[in-house]
Amino acid sequence: xxxxxxxxxxxxxxxxxxxxxxxxxxxxxxxxxxxxxxxxxxxxxxxxxxxxxxxxxxxxxxxxxxxxxxxxxxxxxxxxxxxxxxxxxxxxxxxxxxxxxxxxxxxxxxxxxxxxxxxxxxxxxxxxxxxxxxxxxxxxxxxxxxxxxxxxxxxxxxxxxxxxxxxxxxxxxxxxxxxxxxxxxxxxxxxxxxxxxxxxxxxxxxxxxxxxxxxxxxxxxxxxxxxxxxxxxxxxxxxxxxxxxxxxxxxxxxxxxxxxxxxxxxxxxxxxxxxxxxxxxxxxxxxxxxxxxxxxxxxxxxxxxxxxxxxxxxxxxxxxxxxxxxxxxxxxxxxxxxxxxxxxxxxxxxxxxx
Amino acid sequence: xxxxxxxxxxxxxxxxxxxxxxxxxxxxxxxxxxxxxxxxxxxxxxxxxxxxxxxxxxxxxxxxxxxxxxxxxxxxxxxxxxxxxxxxxxxxxxxxxxxxxxxxxxxxxxxxxxxxxxxxxxxxxxxxxxxxxxxxxxxxxxxxxxxxxxxxxxxxxxxxxxxxxxxxxxxxxxxxxxxxxxxxxxxxxxxxxxxxxxxxxxxxxxxxxxxxxxxxxxxxxxxxxxxxxxxxxxxxxxxxxxxxxxxxxxxxxxxxxxxxxxxxxxxxxxxxxxxxxxxxxxxxxxxxxxxxxxxxxxxxxxxxxxxxxxxxxxxxxxxxxxxxxxxxxxxxxxxxxxxxxxxxxxxxxxxxxxxxxxxxxxxxxxxxxxxxxxxxxxxxxxxxxxxxxxxxxxxxxxxxxxxxxxxxxxxxxxxxxxxxxxxxxxxxxxxxxxxxxxxxxxxxxxxxxxxxxxxxxxxxxxxxxxxxxxxxxxxxxxxxxxxxxxxxxxxxxxxxxxxxxxxxxxxxxxxxxxxxxxxxxxxxxxxxxxxxxxxxxxxxxxxxxxxxxxxxxxxxxxxxxxxxxxx
Numbered sequence: 001x002x003x004x005x006x007x008x009x010x011x012x013x014x015x016x017x018x019x020x021x022x023x024x025x026x027x028x029x030x031x032x033x034x035x036x037x038x039x040x041x042x043x044x045x046x047x048x049x050x051x052x053x054x055x056x057x058x059x060x061x062x063x064x065x066x067x068x069x070x071x072x073x074x075x076x077x078x079x080x081x082x083x084x085x086x087x088x089x090x091x092x093x094x095x096x097x098x099x100x101x102x103x104x105x106x107x108x109x110x111x112x113x114x115x116x117x118x119x120x121x122x123x124x125x126x127x128x129x130x131x132x133x134x135x136x137x138x139x140x141x142x143x144x145x146x147x148x149x150x151x152x153x154x155x156x157x158x159x160x161x162x163x164x165x166x167x168x169x170x171x172x173x174x175x176x177x178x179x180x181x182x183x184x185x186x187x188x189x190x191x192x193x194x195x196x197x198x199x200x201x202x203x204x205x206x207x208x209x210x211x212x213x214x215x216x217x218x219x220x221x222x223x224x225x226x227x228x229x230x231x232x233x234x235x236x237x238x239x240x241x242x243x244x245x246x247x248x249x250x251x252x253x254x255x256x257x258x259x260x261x262x263x264x265x266x267x268x269x270x271x272x273x274x275x276x277x278x279x280x281x282x283x284x285x286x287x288x289x290x291x292x293x294x295x296x297x298x299x300x301x302x303x304x305x306x307x308x309x310x311x312x313x314x315x316x317x318x319x320x321x322x323x324x325x326x327x328x329x330x331x332x333x334x335x336x337x338x339x340x341x342x343x344x345x346x347x348x349x350x351x352x353x354x
Numbered sequence: 355x356x357x358x359x360x361x362x363x364x365x366x367x368x369x370x371x372x373x374x375x376x377x378x379x380x381x382x383x384x385x386x387x388x389x390x391x392x393x394x395x396x397x398x399x400x401x402x403x404x405x406x407x408x409x410x411x412x413x414x415x416x417x418x419x420x421x422x423x424x425x426x427x428x429x430x431x432x433x434x435x436x437x438x439x440x441x442x443x444x445x446x447x448x449x450x451x452x453x454x455x456x457x458x459x460x461x462x463x464x465x466x467x468x469x470x471x472x473x474x475x476x477x478x479x480x481x482x483x484x485x486x487x488x489x490x491x492x493x494x495x496x497x498x499x500x501x502x503x504x505x506x507x508x509x510x511x512x513x514x515x516x517x518x519x520x521x522x523x524x525x526x527x528x529x530x531x532x533x534x535x536x537x538x539x540x541x542x543x544x545x546x547x548x549x550x551x552x553x554x555x556x557x558x559x560x561x562x563x564x565x566x567x568x569x570x571x572x573x574x575x576x577x578x579x580x581x582x583x584x585x586x587x588x589x590x591x592x593x594x595x596x597x598x599x600x601x602x603x604x605x606x607x608x609x610x611x612x613x614x615x616x617x618x619x620x621x622x623x624x625x626x627x628x629x630x631x632x633x634x635x636x637x638x639x640x641x642x643x644x645x646x647x648x649x650x651x652x653x654x655x656x657x658x659x660x661x662x663x664x665x666x667x668x669x670x671x672x673x674x675x676x677x678x679x680x681x682x683x684x685x686x687x688x689x690x691x692x693x694x695x696x697x698x699x700x701x702x703x704x705x706x707x708x709x710x711x712x713x714x715x716x717x718x719x720x721x722x723x724x725x726x727x728x729x730x731x732x733x734x735x736x737x738x739x740x741x742x743x744x745x746x747x748x749x750x751x752x753x754x755x756x757x758x759x760x761x762x763x764x765x766x767x768x769x770x771x772x773x774x775x776x777x778x779x780x781x782x783x784x785x786x787x788x789x790x791x792x793x794x795x796x797x798x799x800x801x802x803x804x805x806x807x808x809x810x811x812x813x814x815x816x817x818x819x820x821x822x823x824x825x826x827x828x829x830x831x832x833x834x835x836x837x838x839x840x841x842x843x844x845x846x847x848x849x850x851x852x853x854x855x856x857x858x859x860x861x862x863x864x865x866x867x868x869x870x871x872x873x874x875x876x877x878x879x880x881x882x883x884x885x886x887x888x889x890x891x892x893x894x895x896x897x898x899x900x901x902x903x904x905x906x907x908x909x910x911x912x913x914x915x916x917x918x919x920x921x
Contacts, residue, residue, distance in 0.1 A: 126491040141485070148487050151529070156756075162720050163756035165740040166749045167816060168773030179769065182759035186802060191482050197445055198483035202496040202544065203470030267501035271494035271511070 002328045004127035006280040007119050010037070010328060013287035014115030017322070018108045020294050023303040024100075025314045026322065027107045031058060033325050034114035040329045041121030054117060058110035062103050069102025070094050077308040100305040118328075123147075130270060134263035141204075145195065153188060160184055212265035219258035226251030279331040286327035293321030389414035390583055391438065391551065396452035398433060398442060407433040410452070411610050413602060417457075417550070418581040420574075422594055422615070425604040426624065426835050427805040431587040434604065435553050438585060439473040440466040456551060470496070474544030476554040478833075480536035481528075483543075489531070490515075490524045493543045500547065514542040517580070518572050532706075534565025538572050545576075552576065554586040558593075559833040562706050563861045570594060589835045592626035592899060595619075595642045616640045624836040627864060627899045630912045644902045651903055671696045671855040672717070672747070672824050677726035679709075679716055679879075686712045687879040690726070694824060699846060699856040701866040701887070703896060704876035710859045711752070713876070714826050719743045730824065745774050748822035752829045754813030758801040763793055766801060766816040774820055781821035790848070791815050792841065807838030814845075825849065826857040831865055843869050863890060867898040867910035 002010070014034060021027050038054050071083065076095025085091040125144035132140030157180070161171075164179045171177065230248035233240055294301065300315040393413040399406045408430045415421050423431045436442035440461035443450050454461050461469045477483050486492045493514060497507045515521045518538045528536060537557055545552060554573070558566035574597050576582045588594060595601075601618040603611040611618050616639045619629050628647050632640040641647035672694040679687040686709045694700055702710050715721045717728050719740040728735045735743055751757070760766045767784040771777040788794050791811045796804060801812045810830065818825065831839050839862070846869050850856055860866060866873060867887055875883040883889055888908050891901035900909050909915050 124491075125485070125487045129486075145485055148484065148528075152481065159751070159753065160756045162715070162740070163751050163753070165720065166718060166744040166751065167757060167770045168741045168744055168820070170739075170741050170773075179759050183756055186759070187755065194477060194479065194482040195485070197441060198475070198477055199485065200445060200466045201439055201441060201470060201473075201475035202499075203467050203547065204496070204499050205467050267499070269498055269501050269504060269507070271491070271498050271504060271507045273504070 002122060002283045002331050003274070003276060003280040004123050004131060006283040007122035007328065008131070009284050009287050010325065011115045011119035013290055013325065015112055017290060017294060018111040018115070020298065021301045022104060023301050023312050024104050024107060025312050026301060026318055027104065027111065029319055030322050031107060031111050031114065033322055034111055034118060036326060037328045038114050038118040038121065040332050041118055054110070054114045057113050058107070061110045062106035065106025065109065066099045066103035069105065070099040073098040073101070075306060097305040097307070097309050100309060126272065130274070134266050134268060135259045137266050137268055153184065156187060157184055212261055216258050216262045216265060219254050219261060223251050223254030223258055226254055283327040283331060286324040289324045290321045293317060390417035390457060391415035392455040394453045396437060396454060398437065399449045401447045413610070413612055415583065415585065415600065417583050419583055419599040420577045420597055421585045421600045421602060422591070422598040423585065423587040423602045423604065424591055424624070426837050427807055429604040429606050431604055432555050435555050435585060435587055437461065438551070438553050439469045439475050440464060441475070471547050472549055473551045473553055474549035476540050476544050476552070476557050478556045478559050480533070480540040483540055484528055487527055487529070489520060489526050489528060489539050492528060492539060493546050496543065496546055510546055510548065514545050517576060518542045532565055533561045534568035537561060537565070537569045541572065551583045551585065554584070556587050556589065556833070559589065564706065566590065566593065592628065595626070615642060627912045628903060631900070631903070631915060634912065634916055644899065647903045669696045670694070671731060673729040674717065675727045677713070677716055677723050677728065679712055679721060679723045685879055687716065687723070690879070690881055692874055692881060692884065694855040694857055696855055697850055697853045698872065699850045699858065699870055700872045700874060701870035702857055702859045702874050702876060703861070703866065708876040709879040710876055711828055714749060714828055714859060717826065718747055718749045741773065744817070745820050746822050746824065748817040748820070748825040750814055750817055750827045750830060752832065754810045755802065757813045757816055758809065761800060762798050763801050763812050764788065764797040766812055767819045770816050770819050776820060780819065782819055784819055787815055787819055791845065806833045807835070807841065810834070824855045824857065828859045829861070830858070831860060831862045839865060863896050863898045866890065867900070
């Protein structure tokens with residue numbers, strides 16, 4: 001899988017493409033592309049089993065979107081049936097156009113979900129730490145821990161379900177989850193305490209350099225005060241707009257300075273060098289091509305089933321541009337690996353050879 | 355009263371640079387050695403607890419020693435270890451009296467963060483201490499937080515990877531490693547800052563024997579080759595005694611016993627079978643290794659009388675015929691046949707991944723086998739769900755905590771009875787069962803507040819309150835001390851005498867030697883042996899200490915030897 005930064009660009013491009021496109025044919029193609037990238041990351045996440053995959057999510061989101069919009073939006077020319085007027089919110093015409101519009105919403109939601117699911121598969125806990133700015137180091141550590149915690153919690157859930165089943169427990173209603181959820185939560189809390197103890201024993205500290213931290217607090221307070229004052233001046237004193245803008249800019253500057261200093265107040269170095277490869281560049285270039293074409297051919301992406309449903313057009317250029325987002329799959333297909341993995345395989349082959 | 359010692363005498367180092375305990379009884383050469391770790395009159399109470407966890411403990415540990423901290427659960431082993439790096443009282447709160455000094459530093463005043471560069475700490479469960487997901491990143495985590503330059507970090511990571519034999523695994527995901535490999539990564543991560551002391555709190559208690567051996571060998575290497583000071587709490591004394599320089603025995607409400615292992619072993623009740631025999635026969639010095647024991651046994655005249663083999667139960671209670679199971683197309687069980695009689699106790703053994711747990715899960719219906727049949731008293735269990743089957747076949751999984759969720763011990767039993775619709779007319783009186791299990795005094799307690807052994811007995815009570823005809827236990831001695839294991843063995847014998855068929859999955863050969871009538875060996879999903887426990891005596895992998903000590907005699911336990919050789 002490509003570098004986490006390249007995959008972040010890819011996920012953001014997916015998000016933009018999904019929000020640009022209202023054309024169901026282009027959206028379907030994009031969903032297919034996203035699914036290919038998502039599936040190609042499965043080998044990395046060995047043994048990982050999501051409660052539902054991307055296909056499952058799409059199969060739920062599309063009909064749900066269609067039904068929800070069909071029942072709540074009573075616009076459109078093709079009447080399917082009529083809900084009684086006395087039913088609050090739902091009462092009125094149910095049209096084919098409203099159903100299609102809702103289905104397109106569901107389709108785009110599935111694309112966004114798939115984009116970030118694929119990104120998540122490409123991301124290691126280390127990547128999270130490295131992508132997080134130094135000023136937010138603690139948040140990065142929390143997310144990194146959560147990433148290893150979630151798969152463990154899924155395994156524990158399965159184990160506890162079995163343990164309760166051997167006591168004759170059957171899950172039939174919501175209350176029947178109590179014997180499963182309680183040990184899961186208590187176990188999670190025990191694990192959290194054990195981890196906190198282990199991290200403290202390894203010298204992990206959330207407190208940075210004290211002299212810098214006090215300056216960070218002063219700058220942060222001053223910045224927030226300046227922003228608030230600038231905003232109030234802008235609203236209440238129309239004659240002093242320029243002065244308000246200066247105060248707002250000063251506030252932003254002070255906040256920026258506080259974040260910069262917060263980053264420097266933390267003693268933290270990075271063990272591993274980022275390894276950017278030609279394949280990562282290809283992934284980013286593929287995303288750029290897609291974005292440029294989407295902006296250039298924006299008019300063909302617009303589609304609305306209202307007022308009367310019509311067959312959407314398909315633009316070959318947009319289709320090709322969306323295919324450029326398959327770069328992460330091609331990257332794997334031509335044997336692209338992270339340098340660390342390559343090194344690992346060399347070690348193994350050396351061991352095997354001896 | 356054992357006198358406290360503020361400085362220890364120790365044997366001189368030979369050419370090999372390693373302490374060796376004299377085996378011929380001659381007094382070793384002793385030199386005064388300045389203590390590296392000093393614990394002086396240390397007492398500690400957890401917040402809200404009246405009884406102190408540590409009471410007037412005094413110890414002296416010279417640099418480079420391998421110190422074993424032993425004793426029953428609740429004796430204060432973990433608390434003492436946590437005092438060495440300041441986790442107690444900085445993390446736990448509570449009242450401390452006395453002093454601790456590690457290389458001139460005061461952990462109680464300085465706290466665990468300051469001590470982290472001097473003392474590395476490893477916990478029981480390796481998975482509970484990992485922050486990141488890959489071996490190399492996990493080891494570098496503490497170094498990154500210390501703000502070391504990248505070149506220095508690479509050097510240190512390479513160092514510890516080599517020391518712990520992890521170089522080939524450096525880029526692997528932690529989830530792909532075995533238990534022993536994970537614990538070695540945890541040790542490497544704890545030593546990345548070039549700590550001078552390594553403290554380990556029962557690092558092998560969650561591991562199978564093979565993984566435990568890997569970890570212990572790594573520790574012995576670190577101590578012998580690097581002179582690293584190691585302080586470790588451990589239940590499996592027999593594995594480490596021969597490498598240990600000092601043994602510290604802690605038992606609640608009793609004075610600390612510390613000193614040379616041979617001296618301490620003579621004064622404490624919980625000892626491995628080899629030492630138990632040595633004490634019974636009055637061997638001096640007490641043997642710590644099988645080699646030493648054999649030399650002493652040759653001199654003693656012990657009559658050769660083989661162990662009696664009990665007759666097999668007449669009626670087959672549980673029948674497994676041609677059972678096959680595969681995970682994702684990978685066969686785990688292949689055509690397994692096996693029988694368990696009423697009133698019979700059978701041990702199911704085999705290496706990790708041989709399919710033991712899968713077999714149990716298939717029997718109780720948690721997994722659906724692809725082929726074969728399971729019958730209880732001649733009636734097929736096909737088509738019945740796990741909840742129904744477990745009314746008649748009790749199954750205790752490896753992690754008893756997964757069963758416990760109620761607010762009180764007695765409620766745990768009531769929940770099982772309710773699940774099976776037996777609350778009104780329980781087959782066993784819950785109070786009587788709690789009394790049998792020695793839990794009558796804690797029946798109002800929150801189960802998770804109890805010791806490991808007690809929690810396990812609560813889980814046992816929760817599954818046996820339906821009076822199952824068959825009981826299956828998966829690794830029931832994990833984390834148990836000798837005393838708790840003895841209690842479990844007595845209990846199993848009692849239930850067996852009442853006609854219950856018991857299937858015991860375990861790596862604990864000493865327990866198998868004590869209680870099993872038959873041993874079934876599983877390898878790669880197939881039954882490769884089904885015989886009396888004497889089968890273990892000739893196995894290099896599974897032979898208990900007594901069988902190794904008296905090869906060819908057919909004895910497996912100290913009771914076998916003492917029964918045929920009256921003192």
